């Protein structure tokens with residue numbers, strides 16, 4: 001494992017850190033960060049932030065220069081995410097566009113599709129969503145029921161998607177749908193780009209336990225999608241979906257920084273408990289355990305980054321990283337809730353802790369063991385591909 005960053009990555013870090021010191025706003029929802037009355041206000045704030053970043057070419061740094069990126073390698077991309085988190089800068093709003101759609105179009109799209117869509121992803125002039133999950137197809141996406149039928153030079157799409165993050169603000173969506181009803185499973189699926197403003201697209205926000213509604217249900221009723229919005233070959237979209245999903249996993253520098261900061265919150269809260277408080281002894285153990293786990297998460301990240309830098313294929317390790325940090329996250333968050341006591345559940349007001357930020361974070365990170373492949377599915381991958389166990 002390589003424990004040091006290259007000169008190039010360090011130069012990149014210095015330049016970015018200076019830029020962020022001058023331009024970065026505080027993270028919304030964080031202490032001292034902006035508070036929004038509505039999700040629309042938050043969206044607009046985050047879009048402006050992405051535009052500012054894009055203005056100085058700080059969005060999609062890992063994209064090739066010819067498409068507006070900086071051609072940054074894995075190490076610099078790691079540094080980018082780490083520095084953004086250290087500065088408590090908000091993530092870009094168009095993450096699906098930048099991290100999933102862009103790389104998928106660069107690999108599988110036509111040059112015309114790249115010219116049409118890529119530049120506007122970076123500036124958030126077009127916001128994208130991911131129309132993969134369905135009510136009956138999540139972990140097993142090949143069970144999807146959305147149909148796309150060719151009718152002349154258009155596909156006609158009918159079906160329902162769910163858990164579509166930021167769909168209510170999206171201009172475009174990447175969609176997987178069955179184009180060959182006679183082919184079961186992974187075959188017969190195509191990968192299309194859908195105009196989210198097209199007739200027949202209905203987006204219904206779903207209220208989450210955090211109180212906000214980033215998630216949506218998306219209904220598609222006879223939506224006409226031009227044939228040239230097909231990415232890759234007809235009926236061969238499953239392998240492109242795999243490219244998209246692969247970009248959801250890998251190293252997690254942002255999560256590492258966030259949880260290091262959370263550990264500091266935990267340490268501070270535990271230390272502030274008065275002598276004789278029953279939770280004090282237990283929390284001492286939990287703080288120590290959390291400190292060890294955050295350190296192990298860092299080493300996992302560095303080991304994986306070293307492998308990526310050497311051009312070695314990323315196999316089931318990415319499952320291990322995702323499984324490890326998400327479970328660590330939930331354990332540290334639980335300890336934070338214990339340390340805050342009953343006041344921890346207040347969402348603002350004089351008796352609340354950190355204006356409810358930590359409780360909201362606790363609620364949000366329940367999702368960590370579900371998104372980007374549930375933890376049960378990650379365990380299956382590790383069992384089969386690392387431990388060589390038979391399928392159950």
Ligand SMILES: Cc1cc2nc3c(=O)[nH]c(=O)nc-3n(C[C@H](O)[C@H](O)[C@H](O)COP(=O)(O)OP(=O)(O)OC[C@H]3O[C@@H](n4cnc5c(N)ncnc54)[C@H](O)[C@@H]3O)c2cc1C
Pocket residue numbers: 129130131132133134135136137138139140162163164165166367368370371372373374375376377380
């Ligand atoms: C914060 C967040 C954002 C998301 N954003 C998007 C988005 O923008 N676009 C999108 O398309 N989707 C999105 N999703 C959906 C996400 O990809 C799915 O929730 C996930 O794939 C799981 O699918 P599911 O919810 O249908 O659960 P299911 O697949 O129905 O699973 C239910 C339970 O069964 C378990 N299970 C399933 N199969 C197996 C198995 N083979 N072995 C053992 N256990 C199994 C699961 O682990 C889980 O506990 C998002 C989810 C979250 C939490």
